[in-house]
Amino acid sequence: MGNPNRVAVVACAQTELRAAWSNAQHVDLISSTVSNLLKGSGVALADIDFVIDSGSDVLDGRSISNCGFLGAMGAHHKEESRVEEDGLWAASYGINKIAAGAAEIGLIIAYSKPSESDVSLFYASQVEPFYQRPVGFDHLAASGLQAQQYVVRGGGREADFAKVVVRSWEKASGNPHVAVGQVPSHDEIAAGEYVASPLRRHMMSRPVDGCVAILLASADVARRLSATPVWVTGMGSAMDSHAFAVRAPGRVEACEVAAKAAFARSGVDPRTVSLAEVSGSSAAGEMMVLEALGLAKPGQGFEAYGGSTAINLSGGALPADPIMATGLVRLAEACRQMTVPGDYGLSNVKSAIVHATGGVGMQSHCVFTLEV
Amino acid sequence: MLQAPDTYPIDRPPLKSTISMAYTLTPGRAAGTFMVETGKRRFVGSRCVSSGLVCVPAQDFCPRTGGADIELVVAPEAGTLTGFTQTAAGILATIRIDGADFDFVHKIVDSSLVDLKIGARVQAVWADASTQSILDISGFQLAPNAPIGKIAPLSDPADPLPMKPYPLDLHYEHAFGPFYGRLFDEIGSRHRIMGVRSTSGEGVLIPPREFDDISFTRTGTWVTLPDTGTVSAMSVIHLEFRGQKEPPPYIYAEIQLDGAVTRLIHSIKGIDMSRASELVKPGTRVRAVWSTSRTGSLSDISHFEPIPELNSANATDM
Numbered sequence: 001m002g003n004p005n006r007v008a009v010v011a012c013a014q015t016e017l018r019a020a021w022s023n024a025q026h027v028d029l030i031s032s033t034v035s036n037l038l039k040g041s042g043v044a045l046a047d048i049d050f051v052i053d054s055g056s057d058v059l060d061g062r063s064i065s066n067c068g069f070l071g072a073m074g075a076h077h078k079e080e081s082r083v084e085e086d087g088l089w090a091a092s093y094g095i096n097k098i099a100a101g102a103a104e105i106g107l108i109i110a111y112s113k114p115s116e117s118d119v120s121l122f123y124a125s126q127v128e129p130f131y132q133r134p135v136g137f138d139h140l141a142a143s144g145l146q147a148q149q150y151v152v153r154g155g156g157r158e159a160d161f162a163k164v165v166v167r168s169w170e171k172a173s174g175n176p177h178v179a180v181g182q183v184p185s186h187d188e189i190a191a192g193e194y195v196a197s198p199l200r201r202h203m204m205s206r207p208v209d210g211c212v213a214i215l216l217a218s219a220d221v222a223r224r225l226s227a228t229p230v231w232v233t234g235m236g237s238a239m240d241s242h243a244f245a246v247r248a249p250g251r252v253e254a255c256e257v258a259a260k261a262a263f264a265r266s267g268v269d270p271r272t273v274s275l276a277e278v279s280g281s282s283a284a285g286e287m288m289v290l291e292a293l294g295l296a297k298p299g300q301g302f303e304a305y306g307g308s309t310a311i312n313l314s315g316g317a318l319p320a321d322p323i324m325a326t327g328l329v330r331l332a333e334a335c336r337q338m339t340v341p342g343d344y345g346l347s348n349v350k351s352a353i354v355h356a357t358g359g360v361g362m363q364s365h366c367v368f369t370l371e372v
Numbered sequence: 373m374l375q376a377p378d379t380y381p382i383d384r385p386p387l388k389s390t391i392s393m394a395y396t397l398t399p400g401r402a403a404g405t406f407m408v409e410t411g412k413r414r415f416v417g418s419r420c421v422s423s424g425l426v427c428v429p430a431q432d433f434c435p436r437t438g439g440a441d442i443e444l445v446v447a448p449e450a451g452t453l454t455g456f457t458q459t460a461a462g463i464l465a466t467i468r469i470d471g472a473d474f475d476f477v478h479k480i481v482d483s484s485l486v487d488l489k490i491g492a493r494v495q496a497v498w499a500d501a502s503t504q505s506i507l508d509i510s511g512f513q514l515a516p517n518a519p520i521g522k523i524a525p526l527s528d529p530a531d532p533l534p535m536k537p538y539p540l541d542l543h544y545e546h547a548f549g550p551f552y553g554r555l556f557d558e559i560g561s562r563h564r565i566m567g568v569r570s571t572s573g574e575g576v577l578i579p580p581r582e583f584d585d586i587s588f589t590r591t592g593t594w595v596t597l598p599d600t601g602t603v604s605a606m607s608v609i610h611l612e613f614r615g616q617k618e619p620p621p622y623i624y625a626e627i628q629l630d631g632a633v634t635r636l637i638h639s640i641k642g643i644d645m646s647r648a649s650e651l652v653k654p655g656t657r658v659r660a661v662w663s664t665s666r667t668g669s670l671s672d673i674s675h676f677e678p679i680p681e682l683n684s685a686n687a688t689d690m
Contacts, residue, residue: 020547021547022386022547023547023549023550023553024547024549024550025546025547025548025549025551025552027549027581027582028549028550028551028582031581031582031583031588032582034588035583035588035590045588058542061389061391061542061544061546070585071581071583071584071585071586071588072581072583074583074588076585076586076588077586113547115545115547116386116544116545116546116547117542117543117544117545118542118543121542121543125540125542129397129536129538130399130403130406130407130505130506130536131403131406131429131476131477131506132477134505134506134507135461135464135477135478135479135507135511136459136461136462136464136479137461137464137477138459138461140459140460141457141459141461141464141477144457144458144459144464145455145456145457145464145466145477147457148455148456148457149455152455152490194458195459195460196457196458196459197457197458197485198457199457241435243435243474243476244477245466245474245475245476245477246435246436246474246475249454249455249466
């Protein structure tokens with residue numbers, strides 16, 4: 001068995017992430033994103049070996065929704081697969097195909113229109129139906145219980161929740177890809193109504209509509225296409241127990257496992273990484289993820305924001321969570337920060353961590369390391 | 373940045389849609405037994421023989437080791453609060469039943485959030501009547517003096533519930549977008565079918581779209597299509613099934629409107645159904661019969677019907 005081929009992200013495109021794209025269908029968002037991606041990329045549709053996409057039939061309100069979106073994705077008569085997980089998993093599938101030598105250029109797409117449905121039903125559909133769903137257990141309850149355990153057993157501070165949210169929204173307001181509107185103040189957040197105590201209204205991620213697409217290429221092709229290919233040097237993913245109450249309280253173990261696998265492959269050390277783009281379902285969730293990734297000590301997730309690694313300059317998932325596309329957006333954001341670091345006030349950028357999560361109470365996790 | 377049309381002149385409210393899934397779930401042995409035994413006010417857990425770990429409520433496998441060598445047990449009705457939150461559904465807590473090795477989630481009743489403390493003793497509150505579900509226990513209430521219970525063998529276990537009806541309704545409000553928006557607006561307001569010119573060949577695409585599926589190039593101008601076309605395939609539906617709009621038999625056909633390169637699926641009526649497969653075939657010329665309603669949906673076309681003067685000449689050729 002030979003060494004795997006190196007794989008790079010060579011282009012990214014996305015729609016604006018907004019609370020509701022009420023005047024566009026999935027296909028409108030997807031076709032315009034893919035067409036923008038190809039513009040100036042040096043790649044024509046005919047050059048693309050495969051298309052892998054992420055979305056949710058339950059959110060989309062149609063079975064095997066990718067079949068209806070095929071033409072909009074540019075996937076007519078192409079090898080196409082759908083991953084029913086965040087788009088970062090779709091990217092890992094595509095990277096493995098290219099790394100294995102089975103293809104040279106891949107198109108990865110993730111899309112989401114949670115504004116068209118009831119997000120609580122989307123999560124309820126994922127909950128165990130005999131013991132958990134009937135008592136009202138859902139993603140909100142899981143996130144509330146997780147936040148309480150983060151404080152009680154994980155060593156986190158409840159007072160940091162509002163600070164994380166303010167920071168996220170301020171960063172997002174400077175991000176041209178997120179429609180933010182009014183940035184909530186610290187006091188507004190800290191005094192907001194409880195949605196799942198100790199979490200208040202703004203402390204859960206805000207579902208938004210949007211589409212994101214990236215182009216992956218093998219090393220030879222990437223060097224020809226891009227002056228600044230972003231190399232994916234490590235990947236790992238892991239899933240925790242479906243039963244929320246049997247997971248380790250106060251931390252996200254599956255994220256730790258996924259990160260360990262990615263770091264072992266690439267040799268990237270989280271203590272010296274230049275930047276990170278991570279997904280958190282809640283303010284507490286984001287800090288727990290930072291700890292699991294080794295960007296902060298246990299219970300001190302908040303310290304990561306003041307450290308040497310630039311965390312979620314995009315604003316992260318709290319102000320803009322296009323469910324199923326959130327992690328792929330993180331990858332696109334990290335790639336932009338690595339290719340034009342000056343635009344983000346960064347210099348000497350060498351490496352990045354990208355993180356995606358999915359499921360009720362962040363059951364599954366996917367971690368990439370990127371290098372330039 | 374996005375070029376998706378941001379504004380367009382047609383202001384259509386979203387399409388409301390509900391998917392009703394009439395699931396019939398199979399609980400299996402552990403959950404199936406649990407849901408019958410709660411009717412006898414026995415709280416069933418499971419012990420994995422190989423790991424020795426106890427799970428309450430009962431599972432068919434050990435949550436830690438995956439071991440499937442399970443024996444069912446009777447669990448005490450008391451335990452300890454390990455965590456809690458409050459949502460619109462009420463107070464939900466993680467509870468460790470005495471003798472169990474894992475927590476589970478249930479409601480807390482008869483208390484407010486400020487009364488709760490991690491480590492507090494709680495006791496099950498049984499519902500007045502059994503619904504053969506986890507809700508046979510309404511929830512748990514604070515019980516400072518609840519004695520520490522023990523796991524006991526389950527004698528004469530009931531036969532597991534074989535099936536649990538589980539209807540799930542999912543509600544949607546789909547955006548039309550600029551292309552479907554104009555299509556359905558024209559249908560509703562003018563009884564006019566409009567497509568866009570394909571860029572990968574001669575002809576018109578319906579439904580209209582911004583990008584041609586095959587060439588992935590931008591589509592061309594809007595085109596009004598006639599409401600006549602040719603059947604390219606048809607089927608007489610005899611089966612009854614959930615979600616049907618009318619009782620069988622009826623005809624569904626793929627119809628290629630004159631000038632279109634795509635096919636539209638609609639029903640064909642206005643014929644003697646006992647001669648359906650003789651009167652409607654690939655090649656049959658059909659015309660849309662518009663309904664009197666104007667809802668801005670495909671049902672504004674009531675159905676298609678054969679055009680007798682165009683079909684009689686070549687009827688014997690097919």
